[in-house]
Amino acid sequence: MTRTGKSQRLSQHLAEPFAEIHPSDARQYGISDADILRISTAHGEVLLRALVTPRQQHGSIFVPMHWTDQFAAKARVDALVAPVTDPVSGQPASKNAPARMERFGAHAFGFAVLAERPTAIDADYWALARCAGGWRVELALEVDRDWTGFAATLFGHVETGETLAYHDTANGQHRFARFFGERLIGALYLAREPVAVSRGWAVEQLSATHADRRMRLAVVAGRPGGNQADRGATVCSCFGVGANQIAQAVQGGCASVEAIGAALQAGTNCGSCRAEIKGIIDARRLQAAE
CATH class of the missing domain: 1.10.10.1100 (BFD-like [2Fe-2S]-binding domain)
Known part of the structure; x- marks a missing residue:
């Protein structure tokens, strides 16, 4: 990630750390696709997005080793393995380790697009990726927050401009979009389950102009309106x-x-x-x- 993380084009293909598990293991542990997993060993733990796939062997978990603290809250594989390195090359023994897997009980999931890289992300799980026009962030939080304040911190407390918000407290959905002139500063989408937002389209809005109310409301909705197309992931x-x-x-x-x-x-x-x-x-x- 020291190199790949700087490329917005490569970062869009796999924008967050993940753990591949077999469907039978997912059923046994009550895990669904896009849940957050806590994987732990005697040495430490990580939080990763669940990727349920039959290509993974039953009883095994695959986790890519390339994520660092620069781009994810808790995804370093070296936290899971014994502190043993090759005496000549210094290569760590990160290829295998016995581990425990469980579903992380998130109170809220989130997704955000931001024109500027956030200085701090107060979330249990976050994964940051470069994108055209700025940054995209996946989130999961274990407890409730002041979501208006949380959004303001992510957006960087811009003093001027306009913030549009939508709240469905009964269903735990909150959406925010912050504009400065015709430019989108940031958008944040929160829900009690993994957020169903057109991510590729939302990222494109960082480079678009938003001159009228209809275009701004589309950002809050998280999907294109009218004749606009969504390319998908x-x-x-x-x-x-x-x-x-x-x-x-x-x-x-x-x-x-x-x-x-x-x-x-x-x-x-x-x-x-x-x-x-x-x-x-x-x-x-x-x-x-x-």
Whole structure:
């Protein structure tokens, strides 16, 4: 992350630390996709986003070792393993360790886009990633907060400008958008479950102009209005192609990874996203068959 974390394009593909677990292990421990996991050993613990996938072996947990304290609250793998290093290279023994896994009981989940990097994030779980126009942040908090004050701290206490807010206290939903002139300073979305917000579109709003009320209310809503399109989560980092664009191309007749590449360029450079593109194609075929 000392290098990758500086690239907004690469950061959009995997914007937070995660733990891969097998679906049967997820069922056993009451874990759903996008939950926050607490993984602990005799040496320490980390908080990570759950990624439930059959590609992971039953009884095993995979965690990438590249996250640092610069970009996540508690995701350093070296906190889990014994303090043993190779006497010549200094390489730590971070490849395997017996660990315990449990669901982190979050009171609130959040997602934010910010024009400036926040100086502090008062949350139990946070993951920060560079994006076009600023930064994106995933959040999870164990206890209730003064959400208006929390948003102001994230946005940087801008003295002038306009803040729009939406509150549904009964359902635990709170949304804030701060503007300075026609520019979006920050937007924050909070809910009791993992936040369902069009993340790719929200990130794009940091580079957009917001001259009228309708455009500003769309930011609060967290999704494009009118004829605006949502590209979806980034699949191809090389060309900035989103999952929704690929799904739409499949619906329009692209039935192979090569066809998607010809139509959208996705998968035609480094090729690391080709397996994910095939997964979207296969999923659309299954939906059509059903």
